Amino acid sequence: MSVRGVVFDLDNTLIETNESALAALDVTCDHLEARLGTAVAAARDTFLCVYIDLENALIERRRQFESAYQVRVETWRQTLAHLGQPASLAEEMVEYYAAERRRRFRLYPEVPAVLDAVTAAWPGAILTNGFTDVQREKIAAVGLGRWLPTAIISAEVGAWKPQPEAFAVALRAIGCRPEEAVMVGDSWKHDIAGAAPLGLRTVWVNRRGAPPPRGPEPSAAVADLSPLDQLLRHWNGE
Ligand SMILES: [Mg+2]
Structure with missing residues (x-):
């Protein structure tokens, strides 16, 4: 045929996608540390674990989201919670990450x-x-x-x-x-x-x-x- x-x-x-997403994540984690004025151990790995769980839940239809923005906010909320940091920073992290991603498309x-x-x-x-x-x-x-x-x-x-x-x-x-x-x-x-x-x-x-x-x-x-x-x-x- x-x-x-x-x-x-x-x-x-x-x-x-993968390399530029990780590079954007790295500088976003640096921004988080600068914002908090303290070192945050394992922020990147925690983010990735949370993200992979959410992505699987999404594809397997166990969770519903309306936008990538929503997924990213939820990922940062859970990540910040795991790290013992204020979840109120989630939106700011998402904006920072999105701008860093855009520079790398x-x-x-x-x-x-x-x-x-x-x-x-x-x-x-x-x-x-x-x-x-x-x-x-x-x-x-x-x-x-x-x-x-x-x-x-x-x-x-x-x-x-x-x-x-x-x-x-x-x-x-x-x-x-x-x-x-x-x-x-x-x-x-x-x-x-x-x-x-x-x-x-x-x-x-x-x-x-x-x-x-x-x-x-x-x-x-x-x-x-x-x-x-x-x-x-x-x-x-x-
Ligand atoms: Mg692909």
Whole structure:
């Protein structure tokens, strides 16, 4: 079956997210210490533990949030409470963190050329887990709409990867049946394990050379997006 469309994950696939989020978190923790006038041990690790718990609860539908802002405020409230610090500082921490994140929004270097080639040949869409406020801000800041005018944000459609409904929305957006589409993403759990059982071809973007987890095998694994155009052409027998 020929490839007729491509679905892209956003964070850590097109946009560098993890490193810039950690860098923003570090300076926010420094700001907290400056604000309190005292050292705060383990602020970063406490924040990350709280955040991961909340994110899992969100994806597994055990908690409901309306925006990334709300998630961040709740994360800082719980973090400050664990640290024995005033939870009233949560909003201020969120504003500081958001400004530091904004300064760091960037596409991976190979992305513009890859999207030039791929989207000239096939329709594409973004399918991302997250909320309107931050995801749309990021997409606009790095100009992704130029190549991928359709972005499906999980909170807007009420379905989060790896739920099949999320992929169904993306397939409709690019006008493809599952066997005609390719899912490109860095998350084995959300992108690969979500799309592969539905019959999409999958490209696992493994930028850090992680060992492949157990579960559905991706159709291909790449260290960055550079080989993508050639890979899609190869699948189409070119
Ligand atoms: Mg991702």
